[in-house]
Amino acid sequence: MRKPFVAGNWKMNKTVAQASMLVQELLLGLQAVPEVERVLCPPFTSLMILSAQLANTGVGLGAQNLHWEASGAYTGEIAPQMVKEFCGYVIIGHSERRAFFAESDETVNKKLKAALALGLIPIVCIGETLSEYETGKTGEVVKRQVLLGFKEIDTAIASQIVVAYEPIWAIGTGKASTGEDANAVLKDHIRPALANLFGSAVAQGIRILYGGSVTAANAEEFFHQSEVDGALVGGASLKPSEFIKIVEAARP
Numbered sequence: 001m002r003k004p005f006v007a008g009n010w011k012m013n014k015t016v017a018q019a020s021m022l023v024q025e026l027l028l029g030l031q032a033v034p035e036v037e038r039v040l041c042p043p044f045t046s047l048m049i050l051s052a053q054l055a056n057t058g059v060g061l062g063a064q065n066l067h068w069e070a071s072g073a074y075t076g077e078i079a080p081q082m083v084k085e086f087c088g089y090v091i092i093g094h095s096e097r098r099a100f101f102a103e104s105d106e107t108v109n110k111k112l113k114a115a116l117a118l119g120l121i122p123i124v125c126i127g128e129t130l131s132e133y134e135t136g137k138t139g140e141v142v143k144r145q146v147l148l149g150f151k152e153i154d155t156a157i158a159s160q161i162v163v164a165y166e167p168i169w170a171i172g173t174g175k176a177s178t179g180e181d182a183n184a185v186l187k188d189h190i191r192p193a194l195a196n197l198f199g200s201a202v203a204q205g206i207r208i209l210y211g212g213s214v215t216a217a218n219a220e221e222f223f224h225q226s227e228v229d230g231a232l233v234g235g236a237s238l239k240p241s242e243f244i245k246i247v248e249a250a251r252p
């Protein structure tokens, strides 16, 4: 049984004071849904204060990125141990990082290894562009992202990984995929690629989320699918009642 998982990716939104207020608005509602693993991913600057606010609530805290090196001359970067001080989770390889900050399957692989080595639960994002989608390359693209991104990961810890399938054309556009289409990508391409690397028993235990314009109105459509174990939510995670409804919809 894969425990449902919903993460809110706040992206580059909220000052510390605003983040703290948003957590206050979310907390009661989120605490009422322990059947779902729920995680908030604010900007780095709010991690310290939110880690105190979320202590002993059952609600997890994640960073949106990390560097793979332990320390050194990497201006503007955050080391895995610095994330680990406050967080249990970290998003890796979000399509915005890939598009705007030159992240690749190779850097994703380094970050994934660094996160796993510290016991952080990585949420690894994959997904095709609009032109790849339109030319029928979705399967090929996500398989490559899994094979390269998850290269040389120890099978014994692979089940810690959470995968987020986010078609790039669906992110922040209001044009979500359909439950059926997303499920088909997970079933026909992503889980088989994971099985290739780790064997089918381990692959069956790895949680795969859908992400891209998830709202309270469409969440159930995704969560009812056999392969979809939850969601990575961007825009809607900044709206307390909306995000709480999405988490509630993920109840098994």
Ligand code: PGA
Pocket: 009, 166, 170, 171, 172, 173, 174, 211, 212, 213, 214, 232, 233, 234, 235, 236
């Ligand atoms: P969105 O973003 O829900 O705003 O489409 C999802 C994501 O980028 O993770």
